[in-house]
Amino acid sequence: xxxxxxxxxxxxxxxxxxxxxxxxxxxxxxxxxxxxxxxxxxxxxxxxxxxxxxxxxxxxxxxxxxxxxxxxxxxxxxxxxxxxxxxxxxxxxxxxxxxxxxxxxxxxxxxxxxxxxxxxxxxxxxxxxxxxxxxxxxxxxxxxxxxxxxxxxxxxxxxxxxxxxxxxx
Amino acid sequence: xxxxxxxxxxxxxxxxxxxxxxxxxxxxxxxxxxxxxxxxxxxxxxxxxxxxxxxxxxxxxxxxxxxxxxxxxxxxxxxxxxxxxxxxxxxxxxxxxxxxxxxxxxxxxxxxxxxxxxxxxxxxxxxxxxxxxxxxxxxxxxxxxxxxxxxxxxxxxxxxxxxxxxxxxxxxxxxxxxxxxxxxxxxxxxxxxxxxxxxxxxxxxxxxxxxxxxxxxxxxxxxxxxxxxxxxxxxxxxxxxxxxxxxxxxxxxxxxxxxxxxxxxxxxxxxxxxxxxxxxxxxxxxxxxxxxxxxxxxxxxxxxxxxxxxxxxxxxxxxxxxxxxxxxxxxxxxxxxxxxxxxxxxxxxxxxxxxxxxxxxxxxxxxxxxxxxxxxxxxxxxxxxxxxxxxxxxxxxxxxxxxxxxxxxxxxxxxxxxxxxxxxxxxxxxxxxxxxxxxxxxxxxxxxxxxxxxxxxxxxxxxxxxxxxxxxxxxxxxxxxxxxxxxxxxxxxxxxxxxxxxxxxxx
Numbered sequence: 001x002x003x004x005x006x007x008x009x010x011x012x013x014x015x016x017x018x019x020x021x022x023x024x025x026x027x028x029x030x031x032x033x034x035x036x037x038x039x040x041x042x043x044x045x046x047x048x049x050x051x052x053x054x055x056x057x058x059x060x061x062x063x064x065x066x067x068x069x070x071x072x073x074x075x076x077x078x079x080x081x082x083x084x085x086x087x088x089x090x091x092x093x094x095x096x097x098x099x100x101x102x103x104x105x106x107x108x109x110x111x112x113x114x115x116x117x118x119x120x121x122x123x124x125x126x127x128x129x130x131x132x133x134x135x136x137x138x139x140x141x142x143x144x145x146x147x148x149x150x151x152x153x154x155x156x157x158x159x160x161x162x163x164x165x166x167x168x169x
Numbered sequence: 170x171x172x173x174x175x176x177x178x179x180x181x182x183x184x185x186x187x188x189x190x191x192x193x194x195x196x197x198x199x200x201x202x203x204x205x206x207x208x209x210x211x212x213x214x215x216x217x218x219x220x221x222x223x224x225x226x227x228x229x230x231x232x233x234x235x236x237x238x239x240x241x242x243x244x245x246x247x248x249x250x251x252x253x254x255x256x257x258x259x260x261x262x263x264x265x266x267x268x269x270x271x272x273x274x275x276x277x278x279x280x281x282x283x284x285x286x287x288x289x290x291x292x293x294x295x296x297x298x299x300x301x302x303x304x305x306x307x308x309x310x311x312x313x314x315x316x317x318x319x320x321x322x323x324x325x326x327x328x329x330x331x332x333x334x335x336x337x338x339x340x341x342x343x344x345x346x347x348x349x350x351x352x353x354x355x356x357x358x359x360x361x362x363x364x365x366x367x368x369x370x371x372x373x374x375x376x377x378x379x380x381x382x383x384x385x386x387x388x389x390x391x392x393x394x395x396x397x398x399x400x401x402x403x404x405x406x407x408x409x410x411x412x413x414x415x416x417x418x419x420x421x422x423x424x425x426x427x428x429x430x431x432x433x434x435x436x437x438x439x440x441x442x443x444x445x446x447x448x449x450x451x452x453x454x455x456x457x458x459x460x461x462x463x464x465x466x467x468x469x470x471x472x473x474x475x476x477x478x479x480x481x482x483x484x485x486x487x488x489x490x491x492x493x494x495x496x497x498x499x500x501x502x503x504x505x506x507x508x509x510x511x512x513x514x515x516x517x518x519x520x521x522x523x524x525x526x527x528x529x530x531x532x533x534x535x536x537x538x539x540x541x542x543x544x545x546x547x548x549x550x551x552x553x554x555x556x557x558x559x560x561x562x563x564x565x566x567x568x569x570x571x572x573x574x575x576x577x578x579x580x581x582x583x584x585x586x587x588x589x590x591x592x593x594x595x596x597x598x599x600x601x602x603x604x605x606x607x608x609x610x611x612x613x614x615x616x617x618x619x620x621x622x623x624x625x626x627x628x629x630x631x632x633x634x635x636x637x638x639x640x641x642x643x644x645x646x647x648x649x650x651x652x653x654x655x656x657x658x659x660x661x662x663x664x665x666x667x668x669x670x671x672x673x674x675x676x
Contacts, residue, residue, distance in 0.1 A: 115480070153227070
């Protein structure tokens with residue numbers, strides 16, 4: 001009996017080892033743009049990618065949220081437990097470059113759980129770097145051109161009104 | 170005989186075009202206030218500059234002729250055609266200085282796309298675009314969706330002399346109320362009802378998604394006007410996919426239907442005559458189109474097996490058929506998925522949906538259901554005539570607001586517009602193909618531009634060839650005007666050039 005048990009245990013360990021090794025190997029490094037371009041055979045794979053978190057975390061259900069992660073000019077929806085998203089403090093928008101995160105998760109070309117949308121279900125989120133403010137200094141010359149243009153239009157409109165009065169009389 | 174324009178005509182055209190440019194300049198107060206409230210100082214200066222330049226140029230043109238100069242039909246057609254280009258040139262100014270466009274041509278592309286409610290975009294880094302710039306992009310849908318002339322007439326910016334001529338030249342034939350100003354105000358009233366209801370509903374959705382209050386309201390307002398005016402711009406690069414919400418998709422489909430409904434039908438429903446919806450040839454043709462194309466799309470999606478299960482197939486199929494047919498252009502797919510996941514039959518159904526278009530006298534583009542209905546009736550008419558004895562007089566009747574006889578003139582007009590659209594679709598597709606894009610993708614993009622839809626297979630991007638950008642700009646412009654006004658403009662220019670050349674030779 002003991003010999004049978006040991007043999008079964010050995011088979012299990014030997015069986016699991018390659019599976020674990022294979023799982024570690026099948027993490028595919030991609031970018032959101034590559035995922036959006038629908039790579040053959042990627043559907044259902046575990047992927048790893050980095051990108052900037054933009055805009056906000058959107059509530060998916062009681063326990064999960066959506067983060068939209070931007071990389072190479074393409075944003076990808078990432079579904080994850082809400083606690084993962086708590087690591088993100090700065091979201092990308094007009095005033096900020098958002099936090100850069102690395103996501104590991106399962107890529108779905110057409111997710112059955114989410115109405116056929118392309119998405120990634122995250123199993124891991126790592127904060128790579130914090131977001132930074134974006135400098136957008138106002139360019140005064142634009143204001144000068146604008147004010148001059150409006151003044152010119154105002155003067156012209158007075159002439160226009162005079163013409164209108166002449167037509168009436 | 171060709172009508173030759175003289176110097177006085179040119180001045181009259183410049184006068185009215187100038188007034189419309191002033192109108193676009195004044196409309197920039199909306200994004201300017203948005204920028205000031207949100208403390209987006211550099212974008213605020215973009216709009217101050219845009220207002221200044223537009224109003225100055227507009228007033229200079231307006232002074233070329235006295236106020237209230239009468240406007241004849243030919244001049245009205247030319248003003249209308251020019252107005253869309255001039256308005257786009259003005260509307261592009263603040264966008265070009267935003268730093269989110271590769272060139273002025275790209276900004277002009279977006280301005281034309283916004284005003285013609287197309288929705289194709291060349292904006293870069295949209296997820297970091299200022300809220301005020303997003304306000305302007307979406308606001309162009311509202312101005313253009315109602316019609317630039319409708320917008321201008323309703324705020325009475327001095328177009329009295331030519332209001333009616335311009336109104337008809339813009340391709341609108343609603344005579345809901347006896348006076349054109351009252352009619353345009355009714356159009357705005359219907360729009361306001363949809364915009365308020367849509368904004369409230371989508372704000373609730375956005376708040377439920379956890380968006381911050383001000384952003385919820387702004388996103389809801391933008392999505393509502395982009396959908397009701399069948400535009401298709403979105404404030405995020407993922408477009409409708411950003412929200413990950415079937416409720417969002419459901420509400421936007423309702424708004425798309427509202428946007429594609431003929432304003433005369435809106436008026437009938439408003440007056441309590443709901444039967445008109447079921448008797449009207451246009452409503453019937455539109456309903457049949459959508460139903461048949463949804464069936465094709467569903468079969469096509471089921472065949473590709475990319476989407477599993479009926480709810481998934483229906484959600485993707487129905488949303489994109491409505492989005493395409495109403496000319497809205499919101500999409501919940503990435504560009505590459507059209508060819509790879511959507512597949513041949515479903516993609517073909519979407520191309521046909523875009524090409525056919527929604528209803529006349531609405532914000533939708535394309536050939537229009539009324540013309541398709543008339544052409545179908547015309548075919549039946551001809552078959553009946555061929556089967557009848559030679560002495561028999563066969564009449565074909567149809568119901569559009571009232572019972573009418575189908576005439577050769579009506580049928581010819583419907584066929585002419587049908588042929589012009591088909592010519593534009595195919596020509597744009599061939600030009601795209603000549604640049605090396607797959608013919609299916611090129612045709613898809615060309616139909617999307619000419620029918621003012623905005624769905625994209627990815628060809629439309631800042632790196633695309635400049636000539637192709639210009640081709641799509643012309644297609645969006647021509648499609649919005651249903652060709653005639655633009656052809657009148659080109660013909661007038663050609664005649665003027667020929668006369669000038671002849672004058673030089675004789676000198």
